[in-house]
Amino acid sequence: MSVSLLAQNLHGSEIIKIAGEINELKRQGQNIANLTIGDFDSNIYPIPAELKQGIVDAYANNQTNYPPADGVLDLRESVSAFLKSRFDLDYTANQILISGGSRPLIYSTYLALIDPGDKVVFPAPSWNNNHYCDLTNAEAVIIPTRPENNFMPTADEIAPHLKGAAMLALCSPLNPTGTMFTKKDLEEICDLVIAENKTRKAGEKPLYLLYDQIYSQLTFGKHVHYNPVSLRPELKDVTIFVDGASKCFAATGVRVGWGFGPANVINHMKAIVGHMGAWAPKAEQVAMAKYLRQDDFVKGYLAELKGNIQASLNTLYQGFQQLKAEGFNVDAIEPMGAIYLTIKIDYAGKTTPDGTVLKTSADTNFYLIKEAKVAFVPFAAFGTDDNTPWFRVSVGASTLQDVQELLPRIKDALSKLK
Template sequence: MSGLPGFASRLSGLPAAATIEMARRARALAAQGHDVISLALGEPDFASPDIAVEAAYEAARAGQTKYPPVDGTPVLKKAVADKFRRENRLEYAQDEIIVCNGGKQVIFNAFMATVDPGDEVVVPAPYWVSYPLIARMFGGVPVYAACREEDGFRLTAAALEAVLTERSVWLVLNFPNNPTGAVCSEEDYHAIAAVVRRFPKLRILSDEIYEHLTFDGKKHVSFAAVVPDLKYRILTLNGMAKAYAMTGWRVGFAGGHRDLITAMRAVQSNATSGICTLAQAGAAAALNADLAESVLEMRETYARRRSLVADALRRLPGVSCALPDGAFYVYPGIAGCLGKTSAGGRRLESDRDFAFALLEEAHVATVPGEAFGLSPYLRLSCATSDEMLREACARIGRFVSGLS
């Protein structure tokens, strides 16, 4: 590399996503022969639907292996439009829908098309790690609206109003939330909308990827359906990864105003072009099928697992754990464990210290709350077997008991 120029300034200080980093560390330990339980990544342990696999196979056999349209095949876009109408009470025309390489590319396209240096992107915290990182790549300034545990980690109108300015160009809503599992009600959304209406230049990204994973009678509602007068400002994001257990297929999609979708399509046409034709065929089949029974099985499984983990963690000294209303994570507080030393001699001054020591000494991979904008917490994924979760909780219990 000697003599070559440096890298683009946009990468300056841009870290790897903490979820990916912790998973990498876990794999490295496992490669050394250690028995590691990784609760770092949010990936369902269910198989992809058979109907999606068969549809992809048949598409390949039928020769559907040529370049696809940039913004999605007509068959998949129709399936997406039908899904939005059927499940979210939202009407989107074909030119108001885009299909991308996972939900992350939806966000990337949208921010690249609209965010200039110095523009503010308002992100409720705790947040999924990629929202602020992607905003920063385009010179955007992430601004954080605090979601407190005593409010169920939901975004309040007061917290939003405290951070919005005339420089705010996006508000990110992610409910059910990663990492906390918080679910916003219609009343919450009406209160948020009352603030948003006073900022006419503000767009809203509503990431609803966990919409089907809600518990204890809680129901997801789409922000654009609750406040239809703001629909033209809302980009509704969803995808196949979570409720359909199709993470590796890389199919995300969004509905929004046709001008924004057109701009996002221009970005995508110069980046990746259209996504894999076979993945699109499988996604269309899954969206068009009646998979209510399998989604219900996932929901009941995740509800049981989050209770298993939350109950176990609550019994540990120095640990608190709210019971999540959705998604498949728990977000325990560990304030009572800090300022102590682990059995392996590591001083724990932060949730990052705790997570690293837990991985090195107990071989359980979690993600520190600092990565999500709220400390001192940890995020644990419940998307693994009951047996593994019980063993992970037992290891965490022994680790906490060994603190002095």
């Protein structure tokens, strides 16, 4: 049966393909440490108790009808206050859109701003921008990034590609790397956007900035989250933020995201989200509105969550640095934010005990799944070259003990390669 060109050309999630391999091995009775999905095991990292009770109460109070198209007003006002207290950002309720997680916000941003053939500039690795370009028939302009800069794009790398572009898509802390923009680097990129927009004629579409900060509450140590509008207020009219509760409250299944930006763009996004029916459930919205106002509970929950996530990330980081010191061809970048660690496992060309030559990062990954009972995601799943020896590690579905136990298995598996 014939299907649309879009359906023919759209690629499935590479992460889900890896998950399929893991699930098959689990069905065979094998215990695989799955560090692939950017999610939380809710038995290890439950949502805040006060939020859970608020959701139960909202259902008990029959908050089960359609929510408003742009989200429950009480929640939008709570988000407005949250943005002010956390980032000193001033966005009113009519500049905020609630949706079922952050994906509909990203997709509706593309649909509201991008015409077929428009240029969208984004770095690799990054999450799903290539797929959203496919969905909107955009011209994807992919900026390769370097480990020397923690895989964050720089102004020098971006500058040659902004002329005539419709959107620049950025994320910090970055999925998949767990790394972040420095203040200086983000300021330089902001200045590029401002300079480019000064060249646009009256009535011409500006260069928009999509800024995904869904992990902004999960930062570690000395690392500070920065955003374009705080650094350069003149960007407020062209910046669309993507944010929400999914990651900072381990609430991926609760499906409450919030986007914010210029009211005229948000209004168009509201119509698109409404036609998709991609609303957050009303009971969850009512509960989230109440929870965000309970600042002591929010701070307490974030402190505990960040401490546990950081402990797992640091254990992995230190473990890989120890392997590197012992002569293994591996490396890792210091964890800065999110739930991810960037690791390097450079064993392409090596031969497994059964005589198979590892040719790509995917080969290395599947070898580790079978031999070390651990699964990562190659950066190739995020738009880089298939031969890039770097991987994303996600710790949200693992305990600290899980992480500690997998390191000797990795060492043993790598020792068997010739």
